[in-house]
Amino acid sequence: MATQELGGGSLLIAWQLKNKRVLIVGGGQVASGRIESILVADANIILISPKDGLTSRTKLLLEEYPTRITYKNRVFLGPEDLVGIDMVLTAIDDVEKSREIYQLSREAKIPINVADIPDACDFYFGSQVRDGPLQIMISTNGDSPRMAAMIRQRIERCLGGYEGEAVKKAGALRSKLKERAPGVGGKVGKKRMRWMIDICNAWEMEDFTVLDDELIKRLLDEGWEKNRVPKLADIGGSRDKPTIAASPATFVPYAVGAIVGAIGCAFAYRR
Numbered sequence: 001m002a003t004q005e006l007g008g009g010s011l012l013i014a015w016q017l018k019n020k021r022v023l024i025v026g027g028g029q030v031a032s033g034r035i036e037s038i039l040v041a042d043a044n045i046i047l048i049s050p051k052d053g054l055t056s057r058t059k060l061l062l063e064e065y066p067t068r069i070t071y072k073n074r075v076f077l078g079p080e081d082l083v084g085i086d087m088v089l090t091a092i093d094d095v096e097k098s099r100e101i102y103q104l105s106r107e108a109k110i111p112i113n114v115a116d117i118p119d120a121c122d123f124y125f126g127s128q129v130r131d132g133p134l135q136i137m138i139s140t141n142g143d144s145p146r147m148a149a150m151i152r153q154r155i156e157r158c159l160g161g162y163e164g165e166a167v168k169k170a171g172a173l174r175s176k177l178k179e180r181a182p183g184v185g186g187k188v189g190k191k192r193m194r195w196m197i198d199i200c201n202a203w204e205m206e207d208f209t210v211l212d213d214e215l216i217k218r219l220l221d222e223g224w225e226k227n228r229v230p231k232l233a234d235i236g237g238s239r240d241k242p243t244i245a246a247s248p249a250t251f252v253p254y255a256v257g258a259i260v261g262a263i264g265c266a267f268a269y270r271r
């Protein structure tokens with residue numbers, strides 16, 4: 001199989017911004033979208049923009065997140081506004097000023113995005129689908145932001161609405177598993193990864209959404225500890241009814257569970 005030609009794109013990464021300080025210059029429509037993206041990433045915002053230029057969406061965000069956003073009712077002043085800043089985003093209707101802020105940020109080695117000048121960006125924003133911890137980014141690398149938004153809508157139509165919750169529960173299972181079998185790499189790491197892959201492959205994605213603390217404990221007791229891959233029903237869980245306590249007599253061993261799972265998957269993937 002021929003490989004796709006490498007090049008002409010950008011590096012799509014999930015930048016960890018928690019507790020970092022992000023300067024946003026401008027308070028208009030574009031800035032309000034940037035504010036939301038940065039709040040999602042758990043960073044702190046310093047917003048510089050004269051009050052008369054704030055849109056109602058930006059004002060609402062300032063009201064809703066007073067401790068996460070430090071607001072400065074003025075224009076950008078100069079290098080002093082960049083002190084202690086980890087990332088700069090500008091969304092202002094002033095190209096000269098944007099370029100000036102870009103130069104200052106480069107000198108200070110702070111990564112910057114200038115909303116309307118692609119060649120003054122260290123990184124671009126993308127169109128994104130967000131569902132809890134699940135984020136999907138679409139980039140056309142500057143070729144067509146409108147088409148990026150349209151492709152996002154297509155992806156949204158294909159999703160079932162439960163994927164974010166399923167991912168969140170899989171995350172809860174993984175962290176409980178790591179508590180029982182701690183350590184990075186080595187034999188335990190390999191075994192842990194193998195078991196997580198087997199569980200994810202054997203379960204329907206929707207099944208994860210019903211996992212709670214009790215079911216996670218049972219899954220680890222009956223699955224991880226016994227080197228098995230039980231299905232949701234095997235641990236007393238159900239997508240139709242509330243959790244019931246699983247008695248040892250009702251526990252279906254892995255082999256039977258795998259056959260049922262395979263049939264289930266075959267149905268799930270038929271469209």
Ligand SMILES: C[C@@]1(CC(=O)O)C2=NC(=C\c3[nH]c(c(CCC(=O)O)c3CC(=O)O)Cc3[nH]c(c(CC(=O)O)c3CCC(=O)O)/C=C3\N/C(=C\2)[C@@H](CCC(=O)O)[C@]3(C)CC(=O)O)/[C@H]1CCC(=O)O
Pocket residue numbers: 033034113114115116117118121123124125126127128138139140141142143144145146147148149152
């Ligand atoms: C994805 C999204 C994310 C976001 O901004 O959060 C985003 N733009 C969105 C929408 C959008 N932006 C524009 C239109 C009008 C129609 C059109 O031009 O297509 C629409 C459509 C609409 O509003 O529906 C105008 C526009 N955009 C840029 C310029 C400057 C230029 O191109 O020179 C101009 C003025 C062009 C001119 O003057 O003609 C530049 C950039 N816009 C990017 C991102 C980066 C490249 C992303 C990529 O290519 O994948 C990049 C390079 C820099 C950056 O901003 O990071 C968001 C979709 C959110 C969503 O709905 O999902």
Ligand SMILES: NC(=O)c1ccc[n+]([C@@H]2O[C@H](COP(=O)([O-])OP(=O)(O)OC[C@H]3O[C@@H](n4cnc5c(N)ncnc54)[C@H](O)[C@@H]3O)[C@@H](O)[C@H]2O)c1
Pocket residue numbers: 025026027028029030031048049050052053054055074075076091092093094097115116145
């Ligand atoms: N990248 C994109 O996706 C995209 C999409 C649409 C528009 N744009 C461009 O992004 C820019 C912002 O768009 P908008 O719709 O949010 O504009 P807007 O006019 O609604 O907002 C501009 C904001 O910048 C503030 N401002 C102006 N000069 C300032 C300064 N020196 N210091 C601090 N704040 C200042 C204004 O008070 C206002 O709040 C425009 O140039 C627009 O062409 C980019």
